[in-house]
Amino acid sequence: MCLEYGLAQLFAGLGCIPPPGGRKASLGESCALRKVNIHQQASTTADTMINRRKGLSVALVTPVTLLLLLAMVSIKPCSGHGRLIEPPSRASAWRYGFSTPPNYNDHELYCGGFNRQWQKNEGKCGECGDPFDVPLPRPHEFGGKWGQGVIVRRYKPGATITLRVELTASHMGYFEFRICDHVQAKQDCLDKHLMRIVSGTPSIPHANDLNTRFYPRNGSRIYDMKAELPADLNCNNCVVQWKYVAGNNWGICPDGNGAVGCGPQEEFRACADVSIGAKEGQDNRPSLRPGQKPSPTRGPNASTEPSTTDEPVEEPPKGVQYMGPLVAIMSLFLVLCGFAALYIYHYHGGRIKALMRWNREKAQKNGTHADPPSPTTVTVSDVEANAPVPPPRTKRISNQFRDIDAQESSVLSGSNKRQSPLDIGVNRKPSGRD
Known part of the structure; x- marks a missing residue:
């Protein structure tokens, strides 16, 4: 019993399921069954999504169909019975x-x-x-x-x-x-x-x-x-x-x-x-x-x-005898046009929108669209007030540059540390005061 409980806990931790019939199975067989179950669930989920999409299509088509049928019923032919x-x-x-x-x-x-x-x-x-x-x-x-x-x-x-x-x-x-x-x-x-x-x-x-x-x-x-x-x-x-x-x-x-x-x-x-x-x-x-x-x-x-x-x-x-068939033919034509419009919108609406977007972009590039409205009158004071401000410049300390010798290190430490012109100017004693 303890062994079976331990195996059940192990299978549950690994996400595996035991085989049907209550018989014992290896860990690999249980995991294989788990994979099959996962594939079945994924297939069921995909079918559900497809059915929902079909249901949405039916939900979109049904109101329009009812309206078309109501319009056909409300049409009263000129000659009746x-x-x-x-x-x-x-x-x-x-x-x-x-x-x-x-x-x-x-x-x-x-x-x-x-x-x-x-x-x-x-x-x-x-x-x-x-x-x-x-x-x-x-x-x-x-x-x-x-x-x-x-x-x-x-x-x-x-x-x-x-x-x-x-x-x-x-x-x-x-x-x-x-x-x-x-x-x-x-x-x-x-x-x-x-x-x-x-x-x-x-x-x-x-x-x-x-x-x-x-x-x-x-x-x-x-x-x-x-x-x-x-x-x-x-x-x-x-x-x-x-x-x-x-x-x-x-x-x-x-x-x-x-x-x-x-x-x-x-x-x-x-x-x-x-x-x-x-x-x-x-x-x-x-x-x-x-x-x-x-x-x-x-x-x-x-x-x-x-x-x-x-x-x-x-x-x-x-002349009156042909009014009924004429009305019936026109009603059938309108119904077919309605279904064709629904089919094109539902299955090819994205392509039509992309084509229209491409035509607009092409027209904008070719300048066929109307020019944008001219801006309002701008005064000199407005230009001066909105003029860009230049960034601050760093003041140059000295124009003297010295090359570094090959034997000299670029790291200023110890004996090879050289004083900068600023330090020289600070440490220099004024003349006549010894």
Whole structure:
């Protein structure tokens, strides 16, 4: 025990450690193990310093990245989600020559947004895409700003009509089309006539697709569909409702599993005023307000033939379609420029600073920099006051010098000590006083 204690103290004094397993080892083996441990600690320290440097780099890049992402999120594109363009909806009729108030946000009839619809209004929405909690009449419902009841298309009962939707930001999901035979168009009336989709282009059919829904699986573009009108429906002022239920949110499915497209989703809606089987000149719409007659039907008349052939419809303006991609490209370019600037500053900042310093020094040597400002006026008194003072001079005692002989020592001691002229002058007695 005493020997083991002594060896432990010796190893501790030499900075060595015993081998693992508790076995005895020589002093050289223990010191070798100590060296290995030191190398491991040094490697760990170096890795820690590298990780700290990387962490510092991440800490520097992260705030700027967050700012760039915040700037990208805050950029709102000029065209947003989707609109009903055939038949033109109440919000988009002004784009096709009808005398209705312009609505430049006709692509944003999304019930006020996901949070407003599902958190504040418990999933409720206006029939034509307005927030459910706005005062009646809502802006796009009959009696509102855009709900003027202007007939945009005329059809025959049971006809196959063309429906056209422009998506500027596809959110997957599906379309549904309903029709009501009353201009007020409450949701109960609309649900009575869910239109059957005959065909649609472009489309990617699936075995589980319903014939009352169209699934826009081809991204952002214009979708053409064919749908059947009810054969027994006749009305002077019917309302076609487009309902778009998106499918890009995560939710709980009916079987209890979670997946994208299940649960509450964002919704878009739009309404269009049409006529089915009505005679020319008849109009049984109620007045917009008490004592006020509704405005007559304005705008071009649509074809009354069944839509077995394509109906002439004006195309939407092309210039607006390119604003979204242009804004996206510019945003991506700005983000890339920001990352490039961060990379250059972090990894090549020292070289850039050295190059700038070298250019400044070179410019100073060549005299390209501006001359320094001229000094203030100096008077003669200032020069005299600041004149340098000469150092004191040692007074020369004598101009006589004597050479030292070869046999004579330069050390003045003993008999060879010679008197200096000053001593001679001091010891000399004055003449005439013996």
